Structure formats: C-alpha cells, structure tokens
Amino acid sequence: ALMLGLARAVSHADIYGYIDEQGVARFSTEKLDDRYQLLSKGNRFGMLTLGGDGSARSALKERLLAHPNLKRYEPLLKAASVEFAVELALLKAVMAVESGFDPDAVSPKGAIGLMQIMPGTAERYGLSGDGKRPVEEKLRDPKLNIRIGTRYLADLLKLYPRQLPLVLASYNAGEGAVQQYGNTVPPYDETRAYVDWVQALHQAFRAQALMAARGVKVERATGR
Numbered sequence: 001a002l003m004l005g006l007a008r009a010v011s012h013a014d015i016y017g018y019i020d021e022q023g024v025a026r027f028s029t030e031k032l033d034d035r036y037q038l039l040s041k042g043n044r045f046g047m048l049t050l051g052g053d054g055s056a057r058s059a060l061k062e063r064l065l066a067h068p069n070l071k072r073y074e075p076l077l078k079a080a081s082v083e084f085a086v087e088l089a090l091l092k093a094v095m096a097v098e099s100g101f102d103p104d105a106v107s108p109k110g111a112i113g114l115m116q117i118m119p120g121t122a123e124r125y126g127l128s129g130d131g132k133r134p135v136e137e138k139l140r141d142p143k144l145n146i147r148i149g150t151r152y153l154a155d156l157l158k159l160y161p162r163q164l165p166l167v168l169a170s171y172n173a174g175e176g177a178v179q180q181y182g183n184t185v186p187p188y189d190e191t192r193a194y195v196d197w198v199q200a201l202h203q204a205f206r207a208q209a210l211m212a213a214r215g216v217k218v219e220r221a222t223g224r
Contacts, residue, residue: 017060017193065204069101073114076143080150086157089209090164091150093201094171097194098149103142112139115149122148164202168195 018035030036037060064070070092077095081088098116099105111118119135125148129135139145153171160166160183169185170178172194177186185195 061201061204064096064100064201065208067096067101069103070096073101073142073146076146077150080146083147084150084154086150086154089205090153090198090202091146092205093198094149094153094168095146096201097198103140103145110136112136113145114142115145117145117148117152121152125151164199165195168198 018037073095077091078088080086081091095101095114098111099114101114103114105114105116106112107116109118117139119139122135122139127135127138127144127148129138139148153167156167156170156175159175160170165185166178166183169191173186173188173191177188177191178184181187185192
C-alpha cells in the first residue's frame with residue numbers, strides 16, 4: 001500500500017523549466033506561464049524521463065554550458081575540485097542546476113549562493129556568524145560558498161560511493177530524506193528532476209572538457 005501511494009504521488013509528474021533574465025534555472029511541476037517549457041515527463045510507473053520538448057531541453061542545456069558566469073567562477077571551482085577531490089564537471093553541473101551561476105540566488109527554503117548552501121549545513125562545516133556578519137551574509141562569498149558545497153559533495157560521495165543519484169538526492173533533499181526511503185532517491189518531483197538534470201549536465205560538461213582537451217592537442221600538433 002505504501003509503494004502504491006508513493007507511485008501515485010509522482011505518477012505523471014511532468015517538469016517544466018526555463019532560464020530567467022538573471023540566468024537562474026527555474027523548475028515547476030506545472031506550466032506556470034509561457035516561459036516554462038516541458039523538460040521531463042512522468043510516466044505511469046512514477047518515474048521521470050528526459051522527455052518533453054527536445055528543443056527546449058537543448059536550449060536550456062546550451063545556455064547553462066555557455067553561461068558567462070561559468071568562466072568567472074571556474075578558477076574557484078578548479079581549486080575546490082583539487083582540494084576536495086571532486087570532479088570539476090560534477091561541480092559545474094551542480095552549480096548550474098542549483099543557482100544558474102547566480103551568486104545572489106536565495107531559494108524559498110533559505111539556501112544561499114552559487115551552490116545553494118543552507119545556513120545549517122554551513123554551520124556543520126564550522127562557519128558561524130559574528131557581530132559583523134551573519135552566516136547568511138558570509139555564504140554570499142563565492143569562494144566560501146563553493147568550498148562548503150564541494151566539501152559537502154565530497155562527504156556525500158564517501159557516504160554513497162559509486163551511487164551518484166543518491167549523492168545528488170542527498171544534496172538536494174538531505175541525507176535524512178534519502179535514508180527515510182531506504183537509501184533510494186526520494187519520491188519528490190523536484191528531487192527526481194534535479195537528479196536527472198544534474199546527471200545530464202554532468203555528462204555534458206564532461207564532453208565539453210574532452211572536446212576542449214582534444215582541441216588543445218590538435219592545435220599543438222598543427223603548430224609543429
């Protein structure tokens with residue numbers, strides 16, 4: 001009965017989204033207005049697939065892959081990637097879906113900045129407010145925000161080795177939610193769409209890096 005109830009809760013859960021004028025990715029289970037395009041389509045088994053309008057998905061992905069702020073924050077991402085041994089392509093994908101590369105992004109639940117860090121998560125990693133600056137203000141610092149987000153991902157990767165969907169679901173919904181559902185991706189529309197999109201962008205950023213590396217090799221060969 002429980003499984004049937006969960007299946008009904010997510011069955012036919014379509015996901016719509018778009019990139020707003022600030023470059024932030026917006027998602028919804030409803031087409032709230034004409035800006036929202038179908039990105040993921042639920043099926044009768046309650047699973048989300050990357051169906052819907054292929055052109056809308058491609059446009060959204062290409063916008064994120066070429067976002068102007070990506071180059072701006074890439075040095076910080078690279079430094080955190082090396083420090084905490086988290087793949088750079090994964091960090092880019094998480095940041096893309098979390099904030100659309102907007103350092104001032106704040107979610108309705110209170111997650112802050114590029115990697116959308118909750119103040120409670122920041123405090124777990126030793127960040128505390130003081131008389132001059134509360135935690136919320138400190139989290140707007142891109143370098144600090146990226147380091148905490150990367151450290152959190154590193155810990156989740158150790159908690160769920162070789163289980164990226166569970167890592168991403170934990171980052172989005174919390175470890176407690178993943179554990180509550182028997183170490184599976186929770187049946188939340190937002191979380192399932194999040195896991196799908198981060199994984200899709202992860203592969204896209206990997207491919208982008210590979211193409212860039214091959215391009216460098218070709219240039220050097222030509223130069224010889």
